[in-house]
Amino acid sequence: MAVKPDILFRVEGPVYADHLAHHFTIHDAWDGLRDLPADTRSRIRVVVTNGLVGLTAAEMDALPSLGLICTVGTGYEAVDVAAARARGISVTHAAGVNAVAVAEYGMGMILALVRKICAFNASVRDGMWRGDVGVTPLLSGRRMGIFGMGGIGLRIAKLAEAFGMQIAYCNRSAKDVPWVRHDDLQSLAAAVDVLVIAAPGGPSTQHIVSAQVLDALGPQGYLVNLGRGSILHTPTLTAALRDGRIAGAALDVFEEEPDVPADLRALPNVVLSPHIAGLALDVQQLSAALMQRNIDAHLAGTALISPVPELA
Template identity: 70%
Template sequence: MTCDIIFRVEGPIFQAALSAHFTTHDGWNGLEGLSDEVRAKARVVVTNGTVGLTEAEMAMLPALSLVCAVGTGYEGVDVAAARARGIAVTHAAGINAQAVAEHALGMILASVRRICRFDASVRAGTWRGDVGTTRLVSGQRLGVFGMGGIGQRTAPMAEALGMRVAYCSRSPKDLPWDFHPDILSLAQHSDVLLLAAPGGPATHHAVTDAVLDALGPEGYVVNVGRGSLIHTPVLIAALEAGRIAGAALDVFEEEPNVPDALRAHPAVVLSPHVAGLASDVQHQSAALILRNIEAHLGGAPLHSPVPELAQP
């Protein structure tokens, strides 16, 4: 089977897996940089939830019939426009959940135990410097906003450290942890607020001033979901005023641009949207994308269509 694929995301593992079977093209910097010939014959686009694929971009690809998101998120893909054109959309639902959960736990530990600040102090030659002492993670209350695959994997690991877990999701689940109907209530009962919800209108700027004030001056917010969950100026103001103790962020509103105020703040732990990028996960995701493409080209049912386009 011949097929031309455009990559809207960087990923050597993904590209190696697919270039062995198909013709691939780099569209990392936009479709405009590709030739008319490539855009005319491309049948598949590989992207992610952040970069996505807009209706206007789909219009530039007359042969497009499949969009594959490499992770669980696909909020940047215009699914309605895809449906209108008969374009299939797949994602890798839950495939990176364990990797993100492990990263989330690491960020919780790094924030509460001030690991990065101690590291910087030693590197600066000041030994313990003026970092001070830290609280134990054990005994603290973890509130998980978005109890999907990531939350359900993080919660048991947090419990193993002695944390008490509660959660907020669209509806209660058959889980052993306390349910809160909204994020404000969850924050009021949390020392660490973990954001693991998907992006989109329903969660846009879910973390408000009121939520951060409910978390309080000894509370931490950790975001491994989507940058859009937090309004960045609101978070910066809360940090600078000492209304929360700290933040750990793997995702940002305008990636890869991170405000100077966040990069300079000593109580902020940062990582460049890598929580789900474990190589093991990328190999699994690449294999799933390959199976979806082969199924699509062969007229068989897709293995992981997005819910909006799944057959009943």
């Protein structure tokens, strides 16, 4: 019987592990490599991780047989791609696979935020019927701005159009879409009522949603972050929400996951979600199948299906 290649999971991923276990030997190192026996480390050929946990150069050095790093989603910002390239290690991701799921969930968060669905739900549960929640604005006729017009941005724009919203966007390059493009985020924020962040993390977007951007969005504006927590500076956002400089925010991602600051959690004008937008079962199954195709291609010495752009 042929020996199954060894795969190391740096993150929990039962759907992925179940899918791959038929073909590979699975090892878990969710808390790091320190408790992994040396003989096991020497056999690891593939690491499965995500954009937040990533894989460091030191961890790569501790895995002498490593040839491939697979991230379970689109993001890979915590993977040291330069170190991987220097060591001849390939890196893949699942760009676009979760776009439908994130866009659907994001639209739900926007509805919950603007129409105050969570507040009305709490009021009924507390026996107060409509309570003092007040009235809410319509989405129809409002303007949505999208920062990052990739797969997720495109999907949520089309969903928003179905709600009668007007679309504008900001992206590094112009897209073949019928919507107005803004050259910078502050200009986009000033022109819209709902600002959706759908951009990747990394140095180029670190804290790019500044106090100036939030002030441009204004006291009637709503912010929705479906990208990465690093794009926002949490104290700056919290202050803007607390002081009424923006109307509200819906956040599926945070700077220090899973820690969400108490002062942010205490605010009534936020909808909070535990980085779950892309975790639909259908998406995980598609992503697991893509991951296996990448692993099979790597082991066969053929072209990878979805390498990260830097190594394509």
